[in-house]
Amino acid sequence: MSKILEISSASVGYDDELILRDVNFVISDFDFVGVIGPNGGGKTTLLKLILGELKPQKGTIEYLELNSNETLFGYLPQVVSIDKKFPISVLEVVLSGLLGRNGIGGRYSTQDKRMALDLLDRMGIKNLKDKVIGELSGGQMQRVFLSRALVSHPRLLILDEPNTFVDNKFEKELYELLKELNKEMAIIMVSHDLGTITSHVKTIACVNRHLHYHPSNLITTEQLAAYDCPIQIIAHGPVPHTVLTKH
Amino acid sequence: MFSFFSDILQYQFVLNAFWAALLVSVAAGIVGSYIVARRLVFFSGGITHASFGGIGIAYYLGLNPIFGATVFAVITAFGVEALSNKFRVREDSAIGILWSVGMAIGVFFVFLTPGYAPNLMSFLFGSILTVSKQDIYLLLGLDIVMISFFTIFFRPILYLAFDPNFARTQKVPEKLFTYILKAFLAMTIVLSIRLVGIILLISLLTIPPTIANLFTKKFKNIIYTSIIVGFIGSLVGLLISYGLNVPSGATIILSLVFIFLVARFFRFIKEKINNNQYKL
Secondary structure (H helix, E strand, C coil): CCEEEEEEEEEEEECCEEEEEEEEEEEECCCEEEEECCCCCCHHHHHHHHHCCCCCCEEEEEECCCCCCCEEEEEECCCCCCCCCCCCEHHHHHHHHHHHHHCCCCCCCHHHHHHHHHHHHHCCCHHHCCCEHHHCCHHHHHHHHHHHHHCCCEEEEEEECCCCCCCHHHHHHHHHHHHHHCCCCEEEEECCCHHHHHCCCCEEEEEECEEEEECCCCCCHHHHHHCCCCCCECCCCCCCCCECCCC | CHHHHHHHCCCHHHHHHHHHHHHHHHHHHHHHHHHHHCCCHHHHHHHHHHHHHHHHHHHHHCCCHHHHHHHHHHHHHHHHHHHHHHCCCCHHHHHHHHHHHHHHHHHHHHHHCCCCCCCHHHHHHCCHHHCCHHHHHHHHHHHHHHHHHHHHCHHHHHHHHHCHHHHHHCCCCHHHHHHHHHHHHHHHHHHHHHHHCCCCHHHHHHHHHHHHHHHCCCHHHHHHHHHHHHHHHHHHHHHHHHHHCCCHHHHHHHHHHHHHHHHHHHHHHHHHHHHHHHHC
């Protein structure tokens, strides 16, 4: 087990506004971290810092050194409204996950294509490989984007709200799949939904301007309050329902 | 009929027009497929019309109008972003403003120019007579550069257009690519003005990919089909334009619209047949 990345007393933000202060955070192989916190608390900023899109204004972030044929990250961005008419096929979308590894002028090998098709097969959507992405349902689309994140066999899989806009069936399958994948790679997952997160992740990071690392997947309301991490808690019962904190 | 063709092929300007039609179809097919996929049609319309400002000023100063058009097209292509970022003007408003400011400057300077500007109509509606050898070489150069760029960087172009947030994580130099593609768009527009004119240019960019999209949904195939369809439409349009002595721009666009209607009809018939088979 080695450290994939280490953030040391990093402060990060945009131009004149710091979003996250003094973050210390380590992700090692086979970790499964759930990132929770209120909107605007800096969850996305943390991911941008990890992905290298934002540089820390103070402190450092260090990555594991890899061979040139290895990939550090697989990234599943938050569902944004994609252009449903955009002329790109499912297989092309999955293969785009290899762009960083193959270089912007690179070509795909037969092995790359086979890997992409195997992934689609694993997701149960191989028959859709030539479809235009916009013709797929929400759940199918998330499977494609997850395949895109996985096609480079990353050391760390980064998921930003993977369970928004998908049906319950896919959500269940997704968590089972993540459990399988966690045997091969570390996972960091941002979610609003603490209830589902705690039953699947190993550890929790509360992000609200600061980062509080909680080295267990069990967390109490008191601890959340201590971490200054007000979030919605969803309990699971026979009928799906939402329990709101007293206010 | 044969004598008609052998007749017209004697003239240098007809040959120039033929080559211009071919070379413009390649550039317009590539750029058109891109702007249609990325929904940049209105943006492209803005660049096209704003370039008239450069033509007007060039006339007034006695310079090459294509040079003026290039300067204005490039300024507009980059000015929209600057205007919406630095001055907080909404992007579509910024396009609309630059669109009409360019046209206004053009009209202003054309009317200040002493004497009559005989080629002005040809800039608005296109004229095969004005295509020069120099235009052909410029078009050839643009085509070669664009074909090379799109061949080598097809994937990053496609992925950046589809999902810029993800492409960035794949180390695609977003800014550089966007600038290069904007420059290609501006150059294609400027060099197509001779053939179809400012007013009709946007159709030359958008109709071929729209026809292609009826039959294929792969970006690469849309580009190929657009080039072929654009060339057929331009050629038919040029012949009609020569035969009836009307501006080439109008006949080319009408030919393309006709091809679109025929293609849409075939598509409709094909869908009917497929549906009937399904019912049986």
